[in-house]
Amino acid sequence: xxxxxxxxxxxxxxxxxxxxxxxxxxxxxxxxxxxxxxxxxxxxxxxxxxxxxxxxxxxxxxxxxxxxxxxxxxxxxxxxxxxxxxxxxxxxxxxxxxxxxxxxxxxxxxxxxxxxxxxxxxxxxxxxxxxxxxxxxxxxxxxxxxxxxxxxxxxxxxxxxxxxxxxxxxxxxxxxxxxxxxxxxxxxxxxxxxxxxxxxxxxxxxxxxxxxxxxxxxxxxxxxxxx
Amino acid sequence: xxxxxxxxxxxxxxxxxxxxxxxxxxxxxxxxxxxxxxxxxxxxxxxxxxxxxxxxxxxxxxxxxxxxxxxxxxxxxxxxxxxxxxxxxxxxxxxxxxxxxxxxxxxxxxxxxxxxxxxxxxxxxxxxxxxxxxxxxxxxxxxxxxxxxxxxxxxxxxxxxxxxxxxxxxxxxxxxxxxxxxxxxxxxxxxxxxxxxxxxxxxxxxxxxxxxxxxxxxxxxxxxxxxxxxxxxxxxxxxxxxxxxxxxxxxxxxxxxxxxxxxxxxxxxxxxxxxxxxxxxxxxxxxxxxxxxxxxxxxxxxxxxxxxxxxxxxxxxxxxxxxxxxxxxxxxxxxxxxxxxxxxxxxxxxxxxxxxxxxxxxxxxxxxxxxxxxxxxxxxxxxxx
Ligand SMILES: Nc1ncnc2c1ncn2[C@@H]1O[C@H](COP(=O)(O)OP(=O)(O)O)[C@@H](O)[C@H]1O
Ligand SMILES: [Mg+2]
Numbered sequence: 013x014x015x016x017x018x019x020x021x022x023x024x025x026x027x028x029x030x031x032x033x034x035x036x037x038x039x040x041x042x043x044x045x046x047x048x049x050x051x052x053x054x055x056x057x058x059x060x061x062x063x064x065x066x067x068x069x070x071x072x073x074x075x076x077x078x079x080x081x082x083x084x085x086x087x088x089x090x091x092x093x094x095x096x097x098x099x100x101x102x103x104x105x106x107x108x109x110x111x112x113x114x115x116x117x118x119x120x121x122x123x124x125x126x127x128x129x130x131x132x133x134x135x136x137x138x139x140x141x142x143x144x145x146x147x148x149x150x151x152x153x154x155x156x157x158x159x160x161x162x163x164x165x166x167x168x169x170x171x172x173x174x175x176x177x178x179x180x181x182x183x184x185x186x187x188x189x190x191x192x193x194x195x196x197x198x199x200x201x202x203x204x205x206x207x208x209x210x211x212x213x214x215x216x217x218x219x220x221x222x223x224x225x226x227x228x229x230x231x232x233x234x235x236x237x238x239x
Numbered sequence: 240x241x242x243x244x245x246x247x248x249x250x251x252x253x254x255x256x257x258x259x260x261x262x263x264x265x266x267x268x269x270x271x272x273x274x275x276x277x278x279x280x281x282x283x284x285x286x287x288x289x290x291x292x293x294x295x296x297x298x299x300x301x302x303x304x305x306x307x308x309x310x311x312x313x314x315x316x317x318x319x320x321x322x323x324x325x326x327x328x329x330x331x332x333x334x335x336x337x338x339x340x341x342x343x344x345x346x347x348x349x350x351x352x353x354x355x356x357x358x359x360x361x362x363x364x365x366x367x368x369x370x371x372x373x374x375x376x377x378x379x380x381x382x383x384x385x386x387x388x389x390x391x392x393x394x395x396x397x398x399x400x401x402x403x404x405x406x407x408x409x410x411x412x413x414x415x416x417x418x419x420x421x422x423x424x425x426x427x428x429x430x431x432x433x434x435x436x437x438x439x440x441x442x443x444x445x446x447x448x449x450x451x452x453x454x455x456x457x458x459x460x461x462x463x464x465x466x467x468x469x470x471x472x473x474x475x476x477x478x479x480x481x482x483x484x485x486x487x488x489x490x491x492x493x494x495x496x497x498x499x500x501x502x503x504x505x506x507x508x509x510x511x512x513x514x515x516x517x518x519x520x521x522x523x524x525x526x527x528x529x530x531x532x533x534x535x536x537x538x539x540x541x542x543x544x545x546x547x548x549x550x551x552x553x554x555x556x557x558x559x560x561x562x563x564x565x566x567x568x569x570x571x572x573x574x575x576x577x578x579x580x581x582x583x584x585x586x587x588x589x590x591x592x593x594x595x596x597x598x599x600x601x602x603x604x605x606x607x608x609x610x611x612x613x614x615x616x617x618x619x620x621x622x623x624x
Contacts, residue, residue, distance in 0.1 A: 067534055067617040088538060095536025106531045110248040118240050123536045
């Protein structure tokens with residue numbers, strides 16, 4: 013099992029008021045899964061994704077990744093863990109505007125010991141997979157939304173992580189472009205065995221996944237949350 | 240790609256903003272380079288003087304005269320190895336704006352003391368043997384394009400000749416360099432005898448007596464003896480080292496060092512505020528990107544280092560450019576003033592201190608934004624649109 017969440021609670025305390033996002037949430041995600049997570053705005057999808065990605069902390073409960081408890085990791089340990097295991101894809105692409113497509117894709121490789129030549133090779137491969145080899149030298153402002161998202165996908169997978177976490181990756185794109193992006197994700201899942209968790213509003217998008225979970229007020233409305 | 244690529248691209252992502260900051264830093268360090276060097280030049284006016292070189296002046300002040308007879312008496316004082324005398328001439332060439340530092344001296348004794356005035360032996364011999372001869376410092380000769388052998392009319396804004404003329408004709412016999420302090424040769428000297436025989440008033444007067452002592456250790460004792468010798472005479476004297484004399488002369492120009500410090504300090508505080516504020520803004524605009532860097536796995540320390548390096552790069556680029564431009568600017572001033580402000584270059588100490596201030600500027604302006612970027616919470620950063 014890649015992920016195991018046990019009795020996970022998340023609360024925000026602000027001005028003596030406590031807001032509970034989840035209470036005793038349980039979830040399993042096997043390796044090679046492609047999960048779509050749906051739910052109304054404010055239901056906690058992004059928060060859950062951030063917890064899975066180790067950029068947000070649980071208030072209580074256990075989060076295990078490949079058998080290791082990551083909920084107790086320090087900032088530094090989480091940093092290294094993310095670099096090695098997780099690729100993130102955001103709704104608004106979040107590319108670095110001052111870097112070219114190739115440089116954006118190379119960023120995660122700066123955290124590895126790979127040689128310059130090997131890095132170049134990996135960047136080229138990643139850009140090739142998302143079909144953007146001819147845009148390597150272009151800057152984000154010179155590319156369409158769909159192209160920028162493909163660069164972001166290349167950046168997320170260039171260091172070959174097991175897991176891709178996507179927060180509304182097609183939320184800002186038209187139908188055709190969205191379908192292209194989703195097809196790319198599907199290929200990554202099917203051909204390269206990447207485990208994907210994707211938050212989305214779009215029922216069409218959810219169809220590309222192997223299964224869909226519905227989150228409402230911090231509770232899954234589905235039966236098959238646990239493996 | 241390495242961290243430097245990111246730092247460089249971040250620095251120049253907003254070209255106008257960075258250019259304006261660079262100009263501000265450039266101006267501040269250009270000013271610093273110029274003014275600190277001027278201050279340095281005033282700080283060490285006596286550095287060309289030997290420690291055992293001393294000066295006897297009229298006690299009232301340096302514009303008052305001494306009788307020439309005093310020269311012989313000082314020369315015979317115990318501990319004095321070599322004495323000479325000189326007279327401020329108030330010289331200018333053609334136009335009274337072309338002021339030239341010049342003295343009527345006794346050439347053989349004067350050059351025996353001022354060994355740093357270095358000229359070819361043949362020229363020295365010609366000058367010593369020529370009553371109307373003139374020895375010109377390199378800076379002056381260069382400014383007016385004078386060559387050895389030329390005859391030049393030199394006017395005085397103090398003295399006139401018995402025939403009513405304010406101008407004396409001199410033949411340039413020698414051009415000298417200062418072998419001790421390069422460029423400190425913005426002056427000229429000529430024969431006291433020629434001047435004394437033709438001058439319409441103030442005959443047999445001299446401006447000051449300069450002499451060498453056996454060793455600097457006896458300077459104080461010799462000074463005391465000389466001043467005691469002339470106590471209660473119509474012309475009481477004040478004797479001190481040449482270095483101290485130059486310093487007190489400079490002191491009358493006002494507290495230049497203080498003014499320089501204030502100007503440079505004000506410029507520096509201003510750029511500190513401008514650059515500091517701009518850095519805070521620039522980094523705040525990148526909050527989301529910093530969140531993404533951290534999400535990818537970049538550590539807080541690495542981001543901290545990048546921002547500090549960016550600020551250092553900015554202040555070093557602007558500062559080094561400013562300091563470097565101060566070098567030719569000072570050369571130009573030197574040329575225009577014909578070495579009147581002697582030793583005017585960007586000295587190594589000014590460069591080193593400037594470098595220190597650049598590093599200080601970079602560290603201080605980076606501190607706050609780098610610290611907050613390091614501590615920045617990823618979820619908060621990504622939430623900011
Ligand atoms: N830092 C925070 N402080 C307080 N409340 C927060 C914070 N972050 C998120 N929330 C709240 O948690 C809930 C879930 O947010 P989020 O995970 O972004 O939902 P979704 O992505 O499903 O729209 C929302 O009600 C939101 O207001
Ligand atoms: Mg969300």
